[in-house]
Amino acid sequence: MTGLPASVGVGFKPDHFTAIRNDARRVDFFEIHAENYMGAGGLPHAQLTALRDDYSLSVHGVGLSIGGQRGLDADHLQRLKTVCDRYQPDSFSEHLAWSSHGAEYLNDLLPLPYTQETLQTICDHIDQVQEVLGRKMLLENPSTYVLFEQSTISETDFLKAIVQRTGCGLLLDVNNVFVSCTNHGQDPYDYIAAFPMTSVGEIHLGGHSTEELPSGPLLIDAHGSPVADPVWSLFSHVIGQTGALPTLVEWDNDLPDWPILAAEARAAADILAQGGARLDLAS
Amino acid sequence: MTSHHETLAAFDRALTGGPLPKGITALDPSEAEQRFNVYRNNMMVSLTEALNARYPVIRRLVGDAFFGAMARVFIEHHKPTSPVLQEWGKEFAIFLDRFSPLKEYPYLGDVARIEYARGVAFHAADAEPIAASTLTSANPETLRMGLHPSVQVLKLRYAAVSIWTRNQPGFETYPIGHSGEIALVLRDRIFDVPVAAISPAEAEMIEALRMGRPLASAAASGSLKDPMFNPQPLLVSLMQAGVLTEGSPKT
Structure with a gap:
């Protein structure tokens, strides 16, 4: 599906560079946010060039606004191509979300209604991305906090239709599944049952935060804490179905020291190695 | 709808x-x-x-x-x-x-100009420094060098370089200047982005180097600003930082 190894990786943070180089090999791949490597030179490129020699690489875009209004930012797509040409990543992925409107970049992954209109727009955008980059991309399911009355298609059916029309793969963010399903009163195991699992090329795990509202918890995809227990259980359930898949732990805020992040990756690797069985028995 | x-x-x-x-x-x-x-x-x-x-x-x-x-x-x-x-x-x-x-x-605007320039320097394109032997053996009348893309000279209305410096760890007693300062911002060999105050003559020489003028001529343009100008300390620090590069050959 992708060239990423069916083992574990973490989101690369420059603060961890020295610790990674001085440590034994703890992960098999790193993922970077493409937008952080769009400068011309300097330390970011020196670090990534050094890591690229030893590890598989996933380039993950956060700013292309695939779910935005018709017409991708051609300049930004070209910048993504420059990053991909330079580092020849084993996978490129982006989000089912939008982040720009008009001339403004809003710096967040914003939700969209799922309709025939948005489906067509997104498929056209993905066709364009895959053509310009000359590679197949993975599309990630989002964390969402609100719903749209306009939506006529379920998220899983929407993703299925995108895969069928564009041939892209999917990045299954298990934390996002748990966050969105909790926020919208759905069963995350039902979501997983409806998810087009054969198209999954990578899995994301990450931490979320919780706010209590009168109707129940509001989960926020904060990437600033360990992976929560119910997300580990859901991940184990997924792996029980699919077997080992490239699995990435994301931790972007309140960054821990490298050994703590490496231990999260180790925990994911244990589940991959056991085919998801152990936690399934425990839960 | x-x-x-x-x-x-x-x-x-x-x-x-x-x-x-x-x-x-x-x-x-x-x-x-x-x-x-x-x-x-x-x-x-x-x-x-x-x-x-x-x-x-x-x-x-x-x-x-x-x-x-x-x-x-x-x-x-x-x-x-x-x-x-x-x-x-x-x-x-x-x-x-x-x-x-x-x-x-x-003065806050000038401090912000320095901080923005540091980000520009951090992400600027890479360029190979000139070898020390080239610099010492060449004829200064004909040696044309380039400047690393990270090098920026900011002429500021306020003493923002000393204000910026005083707000770095370990420099809490650094004296604040009383008039406008010229900031030299660059990215050095180990990817640090230091900020230094330079004289008008030094600023003049850097701009002359950037324009591809031969070393002796660039030093002379500094001397026009200040007859007492000694280009040596600036050249040494630029060399140590690795921001003197091979010049593009003049045709």
Whole structure:
């Protein structure tokens, strides 16, 4: 599906560079946010060039606004191509979300209604991305906090239709599944049952935060804490179905020291190695 | 039926003060506004964090609370125009110059100019430094060098270099100058981005080097500014930083 190894990786943070180089090999791949490597030179490129020699690489875009209004930012797509040409990543992925409107970049992954209109727009955008980059991309399911009355298609059916029309793969963010399903009163195991699992090329795990509202918890995809227990259980359930898949732990805020992040990756690797069985028995 | 464009436009307006867009709902519809606030908060917090990362000395000088409130005003008027956030925020210096609550602190804009330039230097293109042997063995009358793309010279109205320096760890007693300073910002061999105050003659020589003038001629242009000008210390520090590069051959 992708060239990423069916083992574990973490989101690369420059603060961890020295610790990674001085440590034994703890992960098999790193993922970077493409937008952080769009400068011309300097330390970011020196670090990534050094890591690229030893590890598989996933380039993950956060700013292309695939779910935005018709017409991708051609300049930004070209910048993504420059990053991909330079580092020849084993996978490129982006989000089912939008982040720009008009001339403004809003710096967040914003939700969209799922309709025939948005489906067509997104498929056209993905066709364009895959053509310009000359590679197949993975599309990630989002964390969402609100719903749209306009939506006529379920998220899983929407993703299925995108895969069928564009041939892209999917990045299954298990934390996002748990966050969105909790926020919208759905069963995350039902979501997983409806998810087009054969198209999954990578899995994301990450931490979320919780706010209590009168109707129940509001989960926020904060990437600033360990992976929560119910997300580990859901991940184990997924792996029980699919077997080992490239699995990435994301931790972007309140960054821990490298050994703590490496231990999260180790925990994911244990589940991959056991085919998801152990936690399934425990839960 | 609302078009996708209209849906996004209403969502965008709602992020910065507009009403909850039509059609936005939640499991318990009475909580739609509270849930939508996650998006309002995400945008403001993440952009404030980006500004904070770019302007740490400004934040230190005005304090966290003031910085946060000021960032909100700046963000509302100067949203990023591209997803490459390292290119965002250049207008912050002019914003500070004009922000009336800060009119007693007119030097802040110049401090911000230094901080923005440091980010530019950090991400500037790479260039191979010239070998020390080339510099020492060549004829200064004919040796043409280039400058690393990170090198920037900022002529500032206020003593912003010394203010910036005093706000670095270990420099808390650094003396503040009394008049405008010229900042030299560059990225050195180990990717640090130091800031130094240079003289008008040194600034003149750097600009002459940038224009591809031969070494002796560039030094002479410094001497025009200051008859006592000694180019040696500047050349040594540029050489040590690794920002003197092979010049493009003149045809």
